[in-house]
Amino acid sequence: MEKFTTLRGVAAPLPMVNVDTDMIIPKQFLKTIKRTGLKEGLFYEMRWTADGQKKDFVLDQPAYQNAKILVAGPNFGCGSSREHAPWALLDFGIRCIISEDFADIFYNNCFKNGILPIKVSKEIIAKLMDDASRGSNAVIEVDLEKQEIKGPDGGTVHFEIDAFRKKCLMEGLDDIGLTLEKKADIDSFEKKQKESQPWLNAAE
Amino acid sequence: MAFRKKAATPPPEPPKPRTLFEKIWDGHVVHRQDDGTCVIYVDRHLVHEVTSPQAFEGLRMTGRTVRRPDATVAVADHNTSTLPASAGGVDEESRIQIETLEKNVADFHVPYFGMDDPRRGIVHVIGPEQGLTLPGMTIVCGDSHTSTHGAFGALAFGIGTSEVEHVLATQTLIQKPAKNMRVAVEGSLPIGVTAKDVILAIIGRLGTAGGTGYVIEYAGRAIREMTMEGRMTVCNMSIEAGARAGLIAPDETTFKYLDGRPYSPKGGAWDLALSQWRRLPSDKNAVFDSQLDLIAADIPPMVTWGTSPQDALPITDVVPDPANAPDENRREAWARSLAYMGLTPGTKLVDVPIDRVFIGSCTNGRIEDLRAAAEIARGRKVASGVSAMVVPGSGLVKAEAEKEGLDKIFIEAGFEWRIQGCSMCLAMNADRLEPGQRCASTSNRNFEGRQGRGGRTHLVSPAMAVAAAIRGTLADVRDFQ
Numbered sequence A: 001m002e003k004f005t006t007l008r009g010v011a012a013p014l015p016m017v018n019v020d021t022d023m024i025i026p027k028q029f030l031k032t033i034k035r036t037g038l039k040e041g042l043f044y045e046m047r048w049t050a051d052g053q054k055k056d057f058v059l060d061q062p063a064y065q066n067a068k069i070l071v072a073g074p075n076f077g078c079g080s081s082r083e084h085a086p087w088a089l090l091d092f093g094i095r096c097i098i099s100e101d102f103a104d105i106f107y108n109n110c111f112k113n114g115i116l117p118i119k120v121s122k123e124i125i126a127k128l129m130d131d132a133s134r135g136s137n138a139v140i141e142v143d144l145e146k147q148e149i150k151g152p153d154g155g156t157v158h159f160e161i162d163a164f165r166k167k168c169l170m171e172g173l174d175d176i177g178l179t180l181e182k183k184a185d186i187d188s189f190e191k192k193q194k195e196s197q198p199w200l201n202a203a204e
Numbered sequence B: 001m002a003f004r005k006k007a008a009t010p011p012p013e014p015p016k017p018r019t020l021f022e023k024i025w026d027g028h029v030v031h032r033q034d035d036g037t038c039v040i041y042v043d044r045h046l047v048h049e050v051t052s053p054q055a056f057e058g059l060r061m062t063g064r065t066v067r068r069p070d071a072t073v074a075v076a077d078h079n080t081s082t083l084p085a086s087a088g089g090v091d092e093e094s095r096i097q098i099e100t101l102e103k104n105v106a107d108f109h110v111p112y113f114g115m116d117d118p119r120r121g122i123v124h125v126i127g128p129e130q131g132l133t134l135p136g137m138t139i140v141c142g143d144s145h146t147s148t149h150g151a152f153g154a155l156a157f158g159i160g161t162s163e164v165e166h167v168l169a170t171q172t173l174i175q176k177p178a179k180n181m182r183v184a185v186e187g188s189l190p191i192g193v194t195a196k197d198v199i200l201a202i203i204g205r206l207g208t209a210g211g212t213g214y215v216i217e218y219a220g221r222a223i224r225e226m227t228m229e230g231r232m233t234v235c236n237m238s239i240e241a242g243a244r245a246g247l248i249a250p251d252e253t254t255f256k257y258l259d260g261r262p263y264s265p266k267g268g269a270w271d272l273a274l275s276q277w278r279r280l281p282s283d284k285n286a287v288f289d290s291q292l293d294l295i296a297a298d299i300p301p302m303v304t305w306g307t308s309p310q311d312a313l314p315i316t317d318v319v320p321d322p323a324n325a326p327d328e329n330r331r332e333a334w335a336r337s338l339a340y341m342g343l344t345p346g347t348k349l350v351d352v353p354i355d356r357v358f359i360g361s362c363t364n365g366r367i368e369d370l371r372a373a374a375e376i377a378r379g380r381k382v383a384s385g386v387s388a389m390v391v392p393g394s395g396l397v398k399a400e401a402e403k404e405g406l407d408k409i410f411i412e413a414g415f416e417w418r419i420q421g422c423s424m425c426l427a428m429n430a431d432r433l434e435p436g437q438r439c440a441s442t443s444n445r446n447f448e449g450r451q452g453r454g455g456r457t458h459l460v461s462p463a464m465a466v467a468a469a470i471r472g473t474l475a476d477v478r479d480f481q
C-alpha cells in the first residue's frame, strides 16, 4: 500500500447526500478479477448517458480532470461493501475524500488502499465545498502528520483521526503482516476455543 | 453507612451488566492494543465469487495460505444465471469469475457448494439453512448483508476485499468495538404486516445513516414473536440504516430452527452449546448508547417511494412533496429521487402503476417468504402488461417450495419460476430492469440503477409484491386477505 503523508491537489465538489457504492461503481464493473483499471466505471451512470454520450460530470470538467481530493456530501459510500469503490476512486487519482461522515465499510476500505477519508463538521464542509467550486484554483493541501487541511486562501483547519489508522497510512503498513506477528496469540485463542466450544470446529 | 469503618476487603464488585454484542465481542478478542483497537477472531467466513478473487490473488502474491479452510465456505450466487444452464445465460466475464472461484477454492482447499450442488444459493440464505450460522459466533463475508446472520445472535458483518484477504490469512480482523443501539418493537404485529414492513419502518425512523457506528439489537414482543425467517429479514436490512450489524437474542425459536441442521452441533456438543447460548442475551441492566421504541400496532404495510431505503411510507400514503422536506439537504435529495422515479408529489401510492415484480433475494427469498407470496397468488392472475418472477434464495428453498406445490401456484398465476441466486436484487446477471421500468421488489436496495440502469425500485414485502403484480399498481395487501 502506498504511504500517505501529504497531498496537494485540486479538490472536486460533490455535494450530493448518500452517494452509495452502486453510484460510485455500478455492478457491471464488479465482474473483474483485478483491482486495477476500474476508473472506467467510476460514477459511470453520472458520467455517461445511456447511449454513450458524456454528461458534464464534475470529474470530466477540464478543471477537475486531475482532481486528487473529493469534497463530498454526508453519508458518502453507503450501501454495498464492494472495495471496487475505493479502487475506482484510486485508479482515477483520488487519494483523499472529505465529508461530514462516511458509511462504515467504505470508510474502512479506504484505509486499506492508501486513501485518506477525513471527517469534518458541516460548517467546514460548507467552506471546503465553496473552495472546491473554484475550478482549477481549488487547490487544497492535506497534511496527515499535522492533521491539517489548508484551503486555497491559506486558512487551515484541523481534523481528527484514529491514531492507529494514521500510523498505518503514514507508514503504508501491511495489516496482514502486522496481524501475523501476533500468531502466538491467535494460536492460543484457537486452542482455548477448541476446548470450551468444540462444536465450532465441527464444520469440516 | 457514613460512620461505619471501611471493611478490610471490600466485597467483589458485581460483574458489569453486558449487552449481547459486548458478550460476543469480549469472547473473541485475541489481542487488545492500548488505544482499544482489537484483533478479533472470526468463527465463520463466507466467500462468494464477486468480492473474493483479488483476495485470493493477494494470498498468492505473498505466498500466504488460508489459515482455517474448515471455518470457511464458498459459493457462487451474485453472478449466476437463474435460467437452466442450457439457456446459456452467463456472459464471458461472469463465467471467468465463477471459474476463478472454483480454481481458488481448489487451490486453497476451501469447502465449496458447487454450481450443481442442490444446496447452492445466496450466501446469507445457505449459512443459516445449513446450521453454519450459530449463536455467539463471529461471522464475516465480503458482502454488506452479512448482517442477516445476526438473527441468530451471531455478530455478523460485511467486510471489503482487503479484509477478506486478512481473514483468509489470519482468521481475524482488526477492529474497534461498535456502539450499542437497542430498537424495541413492542406489542404484536397487525394482520398483513410483516418483518419487512417492520424494518422499513425502522429505517424510515432512523434514516440511512442513523445506525452508522452502531450494532443494533432488535428486541420487544414483535421481534420475539417472529420466526427465524422474519428475524433474518429484519437483521438483513440493518446495513440500510448504516449499522455495522443487527442482532437478536437467541431463544427457543432459534434453538428449534437450528436443531438437526447439517452443521449444527449434535449430541453432547448440542447440550453444551445450548447451555452457553442461553447465557448470551443482554443482561437486565446492560447499558445501550442509544434506544428507539416502536409500537407494532402503529406499523402498516410499507413501501418505498424514493431512491434510499429510508424513503419508506405506509402504502396508504401519497408521494411526498419536496417542499415539505425537513431540511435543505433532504429537499434536494427528494427532488432528485422523484425525478429519477418519475413520480409526482401527491399521487396516491396505490395509484402508481408497475411493470415488473421481483420476489427473492437474501431479504425475502426464504421458504416462509414464498409461502406468504403464494398465499396471495393462489387462484389469482398477474395483471396484463406486468412481468413477474420468483427466484428462490437457495436450491433447498426451491426444492421445498416445489414439494409444497408453490411453484405451480406461481406459474398458474403467471409468474416465472426461476433457479436460485441473487438475480435482480443487484442485476449482475441477465435479470434486470430496462430504463424507466418500475418494479415492486422484495429486495433491500432501491438505489438509482440498482436493478438496472434507469430502473425504478419500490421495496415491499413478498405478499405486497404479489398484490402489486395482480393489481398492476402498488397495492395494499390487506385488500387481498
Ligand code: SF4
Pocket: B077, B078, B122, B123, B124, B143, B145, B361, B362, B363, B421, B422, B425, B426, B443, B444
Ligand atoms: S441477494 Fe442481493 S443483497 Fe443479498 S447477497 Fe445477493 S446481491 Fe447482495
